[in-house]
Amino acid sequence: MRFRTFAAFVAPSLLLMVLFIAAPLTSVFVQSFFVTQPQIQRVETERCTAGFLEQQCTTEIKNVPVLDENGAVVTTTRFVGLDNYRAVVRPDRAFAALSAWDWQALMSIDFWKALRFTLTFTLVTLPLVVGLGLAIALAVNNTMRSIRGPVIFVSLLPFIVTPVIGALSIRWLFVGDGILTRAMEAWSGTEIAMFAQGWTIELLMLFYRVWHVAPFAFVIFYAGLQTMNRETLEAAMVDGASRFERLRYVIVPHLMPLIVFVSLIHLMDAYRVFEEVVGFRSQAHVISLQWLTYDLLQPDDAGNRAVSRASASAMLTMIGIVILLVPLLRKSWRDHKGAR
Amino acid sequence: MSTVKALRQPASLQIVSAGFLLFWCVLALFPIAWIAVMSIKAPLDAFAANPFDVILGPATIAQGNGLTLADIAAALLGGGLAIWFAIKVLPGLVARHVPPGYRPLGWILALIGYCIIVLLAGFILLPRLAQAVNAAMALDPVIGFTTQHYHAVWVENAFWQNFVNSAIVTTGVVTISLTVGTLAGYGLSRSGSNLAFWLLIGALVFRALPHSVLVAGYLPVFINSAELLRPLLGENAPTLYGQPLAVIIVLVSINQPFTIWMLRSFFQSIPAELDEAARVDGCTHFQAFRRVIMPVMWPGVITTGLFSFLLAYNDFLVTSLLLDQSDMTMVPAIAAYFNRETTTTDQVQAIAAAVSITAPLFLLVMAFQRQIVSGLTAGAVKG
Known part of the structure; x- marks a missing residue:
């Protein structure tokens, strides 16, 4: 295919990606070093009221935003260096907390709180998703052909359901008078409030994510099992491998590329955890990095959005993504060079 | 025959495996089925302590x-x-x-x-x-x-407006992203150049970006777009913030990396000899694409369309930040319900809204189960 034709086919997609992904990315990078504020001027006003013998006058100094001829607020944008990042990371407080070994103080800073949760969430769900997906795939592969279709249908539901709704549906089972909380209360004989402390909410969030992503892992592993070479398995049996050894030394190595694929996709997605915070309404106890940016972008009571700080927090979130991507990119570069 | 016999499993293992599968199916279905049951009951029943009261009402x-x-x-x-x-x-x-x-x-x-x-x-x-x-x-x-809660949600609280907005946004996203994506996917699958490789790698990087990063880039521009675009478009420059059309374009772009990767892998499964034959018969590249390749590409296009649909339909972050209250789609609109969830009636209404959002997805899996499975595995084939 000549370059001109190739360019014509790819151009619309490329244009969209440059305009709406690459450009915003650079603009966020630039924004994170600037602050836009309304221009404030000090206005001295003298107000006089009629008094008994003479007028009583008071002068007061007010800070009011400067308005242009259309009545819109004039804003100035100035370069602030790393101030936005400092406002998000709070290095002074973080250092003080670290040197005093005060975990509580460190966790009172939003950014560190979000980072702690995002990393725990990503690393804890990963083995659970891979393990559960593999277990379901093996179990489905083990059953009669006739019930595989319905089982796959039911398994796809948690994956397909809107993330916020999925989180909500689990939340409703565990709210104060939800059915599972009632069941646990009847069973244990104590009052249980799942949404009163951070760790129970976190547990539910982990459960939700595993429930949501395991079907994806299952479908991929199941497809991988269909291409499993029967003769290799039989050869392993002739060599006297037990059931577990066959799983460990034949089936898992066969699925290894798929396990790596699922893990990478899951790492990327779990690192962007966001919907759980909305669905479980956990912001008072548990927040994630992406939720931090989202919260800064929401208009506050005065209608202002902290776009600069949001940009800084967004760029900090990106660092994690870059670390995740480096091994993946190195691998595809090696593959590409090997292919030529 | 002996090997088949040897591969057969002991009864205990089969029971454990079947039991586990049953457990998983219940686990997968239970939360969704339970909220569906709750949504058709009076509030007193929906939050009853006895599960049989919830079911029988x-x-x-x-x-x-x-x-x-x-x-x-x-x-x-x-x-x-x-x-x-x-x-x-x-x-x-x-x-x-x-x-x-x-x-x-x-x-x-x-x-x-x-x-x-x-x-x-x-x-x-x-x-x-x-x-x-x-x-x-x-x-x-x-x-x-x-059906009182559904009536309250759809008629009294005008949830149908959100449904219409959702329908507009999802239709727009699916149509545009498939049109743009098939062209790019075809181009990328038929070119082995370095440039194509770097484009695909760039798309992979873009796929990993958190969406809030991108929204942080859009927001200031979209809010002030009327002033920014005035030199170009004159007086009727639009404010992009709150425009469903702007959200459609944004979602299409965010979805583009995934779409072109998936379509490319489907195009690669179509032999290149097919378009070479068409070219020998005198077609240009574009004609070969339109008349020869597209007719055999429908399964791939339908599968990719399903995933575009899911992305647009399920999105919360982009739509909730870039749309006004007045033209919200369904998923962010539900936030309004659970923010004022004070009485049990409100809660059951929120549940009814949630079930309403889930129902189309349920039908979708029913109709397109095979395509969804093939779409999921298509991405994994490359490893």
């Missing part, structure tokens, strides 16, 4: 809302008939009455007609019939069933 029956055995039989019969017709009869009808070139159009028309007939029969004919039977046989309701 005595308080709902006491209010005079219940289903008799005849109602249940009618519902099962009608539902079964509708599914049987959709699976067994409808494809044959379309194949017989639609000329080959107009298949997709024929399918859309047939589905719309089918939906209208099912809705008419299900909501007008069947209830009347069941009522007549109930009156004749003097049956008592056995299961509580009320």
